[in-house]
Amino acid sequence: MKFPDKKYNMIQEILEKTEAEIEKMDPVNILIAGKTGVGKSTLINNVFREKLADTGIGKPVTKHLRRISKEGIPIVLYDTRGLELEESVQKQVKGEIFDIVAKNKQTKEAIHAVYYCLQANSSRIEESEIDLIKAISNKLPVILVLTQSIGKPAEEFNTYLENLNLPVAAVQNIMAEPFEITDDYVIPAFGLKELIDKTLQLIPKEAHDAFMNAQQADIERKAKAARRWASRYVATTFGVGFVPIPFSDASVLVPMQVTLLAHITAIFGISMDKATIVSLIAAVGGTGSATMIGKMLVGNALKFIPGAGTVIGGIISGTTASVVTSALGLSYIEVLSIIATKEKEGESIDLGLIERLMRNQFKKNIRLNRKKLNTKELEFGSDKALNEAYESYRNMEEGEGLETKVGKVKRAVHTFIDKRKKRH
Ligand SMILES: Nc1nc2c(ncn2[C@@H]2O[C@H](COP(=O)(O)OP(=O)(O)O)[C@@H](O)[C@H]2O)c(=O)[nH]1
Ligand SMILES: [Mg+2]
Numbered sequence: 001m002k003f004p005d006k007k008y009n010m011i012q013e014i015l016e017k018t019e020a021e022i023e024k025m026d027p028v029n030i031l032i033a034g035k036t037g038v039g040k041s042t043l044i045n046n047v048f049r050e051k052l053a054d055t056g057i058g059k060p061v062t063k064h065l066r067r068i069s070k071e072g073i074p075i076v077l078y079d080t081r082g083l084e085l086e087e088s089v090q091k092q093v094k095g096e097i098f099d100i101v102a103k104n105k106q107t108k109e110a111i112h113a114v115y116y117c118l119q120a121n122s123s124r125i126e127e128s129e130i131d132l133i134k135a136i137s138n139k140l141p142v143i144l145v146l147t148q149s150i151g152k153p154a155e156e157f158n159t160y161l162e163n164l165n166l167p168v169a170a171v172q173n174i175m176a177e178p179f180e181i182t183d184d185y186v187i188p189a190f191g192l193k194e195l196i197d198k199t200l201q202l203i204p205k206e207a208h209d210a211f212m213n214a215q216q217a218d219i220e221r222k223a224k225a226a227r228r229w230a231s232r233y234v235a236t237t238f239g240v241g242f243v244p245i246p247f248s249d250a251s252v253l254v255p256m257q258v259t260l261l262a263h264i265t266a267i268f269g270i271s272m273d274k275a276t277i278v279s280l281i282a283a284v285g286g287t288g289s290a291t292m293i294g295k296m297l298v299g300n301a302l303k304f305i306p307g308a309g310t311v312i313g314g315i316i317s318g319t320t321a322s323v324v325t326s327a328l329g330l331s332y333i334e335v336l337s338i339i340a341t342k343e344k345e346g347e348s349i350d351l352g353l354i355e356r357l358m359r360n361q362f363k364k365n366i367r368l369n370r371k372k373l374n375t376k377e378l379e380f381g382s383d384k385a386l387n388e389a390y391e392s393y394r395n396m397e398e399g400e401g402l403e404t405k406v407g408k409v410k411r412a413v414h415t416f417i418d419k420r421k422k423r424h
Contacts, residue, residue: 010258010285010293011277017262025074025266026108028207028214030199032077033097033136034117035084035129039147039176043117046176047192049073049216049343050271062096064089072271074210076109083129090128094135101139112203113169114142115195120149120157120173125164133166141169141202145195149173150187170198192217213269216344223337223386226264230329233260234322242318251294253321260329268336271343279351280335283358284328298324301366323366331361334389341390353396361389 032040041053050056056068056077064082069075078100082093104110114136118125136142144161146154154173161171174191181187196218200208212225237256245252261281265272284300285293298316301324335358342349368385 010254011274011281013258014262014265014277014281015274017258018265019072021262021266022072022074022213025210025213026206027069027074027076028203028210029076029104029109029111030078031080031097031101031111031114031140032117033080033083033114033132034145034147035119036081037084038117038119040079040115040117042176043115043145043147043174044068044077044079046189047195047217048075048077048214049269052077053079061100064093065096065100073214073269075214078111083132087128090132094132097136098139101136111140112207113199114140115145116142116168117145117147118157120146120154122157124160130164130166133168137167137169143195143198143202144168144171146171146173147176148179149175149191150179169202172198193221196221209267212267215269216340219337219340219344220383220386222268222340223333226268226333226336227330229267230260230264230326230333233263234326234329238318238322238325240318242321244315244317245321247295247298247314247316249294250298250316253298253316253325254294257297257325257328260325261332264329264332264336268333268340270336270340272336272339275351276339276349276354279355280332280358283355284331284362297328300362301327327362327365327368330365330385331358334361334386337386338390338393350397353393356396357389357393360392 032044034040044053045051050070050073052068052070052073052075056070056073058066058068058079061067061078064080066079066081068077068079080093080097082089101111116133116136118129133142133144144166146157146161158171158173172191172195174195175187175189176192178189179187196215199211203211209225212222215222281293285297298320301320335354338357339349339354365385
């Protein structure tokens with residue numbers, strides 16, 4: 001393991017390692033088929049990060065197929081067009097789909113699954129489309145995605161489809177974006193988490209990490225995947241073989257923590273810039289050299305452990321190291337979940353609040369892990385922990401709002417008083 005020197009820049013290292021990890025991932029490749037206007041782009045923009053249909057690089061690979069990708073997101077999407085046109089064009093599209101499936105087979109761009117989109121308020125589908133669905137299903141797992149699903153019409157269409165007995169792998173009704181019927185009657189979005197679940201069941205295991213990174217419809221699931229990996233990493237790193245180290249050498253923990261944070265960022269999949277990482281690390285360890293960050297992290301952690309008997313004679317045991325590191329990982333995942341949720345909803349993130357939240361969660365998780373370690377092996381929190389983190393962030397936001405409101409009122413009152421004074 002590389003021993004970090006004083007100039008070691010933890011943040012840069014985390015960013016570089018994360019990028020390298022994502023580049024190393026084999027992308028997940030999905031074909032999205034369906035007539036123009038059914039909701040393919042809306043689906044893509046809501047299931048995957050960064051509004052991929054709008055912001056991704058779309059390259060026409062054939063006349064009717066567009067390959068969509070974006071740097072830093074390990075996914076390749078193939079979007080079709082022209083299926084609504086006359087039969088001769090439909091035949092071309094069909095031919096192009098099969099060509100690309102055959103061409104990419106056995107390569108890194110082999111298509112893993114197909115979302116075949118049909119509008120759920122249709123009454124029937126044409127023979128040619130039925131043939132196409134059957135033909136693709138022979139080669140690849142197809143999920144029939146029934147878009148813009150609304151109540152009864154969708155139910156009737158589902159019954160009609162069931163009777164057709166198509167050889168598809170799964171069917172999923174969705175509403176990718178809230179649908180406004182009137183100003184005060186809105187059908188909320190639904191079905192995307194289920195679509196994520198069904199997709200994960202159909203694509204190969206090797207593509208799971210990439211898919212998890214790219215999707216944004218199920219943030220809890222991202223957090224779970226990250227926790228599962230982190231818990232294994234901490235257990236193997238600080239398990240039986242861990243040699244106790246002197247506190248003054250706490251910086252030897254830094255490379256492990258960099259690996260932890262970089263891998264979490266990579267499997268979580270988040271569009272995060274340097275400023276955010278700086279805030280998160282600064283919150284728990286400062287931004288100085290590795291030696292300093294290492295000591296601060298451990299030092300801060302020890303402060304939060306009531307009656308810490310762990311640094312006997314200035315030695316950090318495997319237990320202490322794993323408490324500190326797992327608390328770091330857990331807090332990081334909780335905060336990433338909040339950042340990802342805000343990002344998905346297009347809301348801004350307050351870095352100051354994020355920093356405070358990271359510190360609070362770290363404190364909380366140190367205590368939690370310590371208690372758990374006394375009784376059984378290290379266990380990572382549940383969705384309850386995640387919900388609590390959301391709750392604290394929301395409270396913090398509201399708290400801020402209240403303060404500024406109070407401030408405004410105060411200022412207004414003073415101005416009023418000042419004016420009156422002047423008048424008299
Ligand atoms: N509210 C809402 N509108 C949708 C949804 N899906 C599609 N639409 C509407 O249908 C139009 C066409 O969808 P689009 O995604 O562009 O279809 P594409 O041609 O298959 O890519 C959009 O402009 C939306 O107005 C949805 O889930 N919710
Ligand atoms: Mg489109």
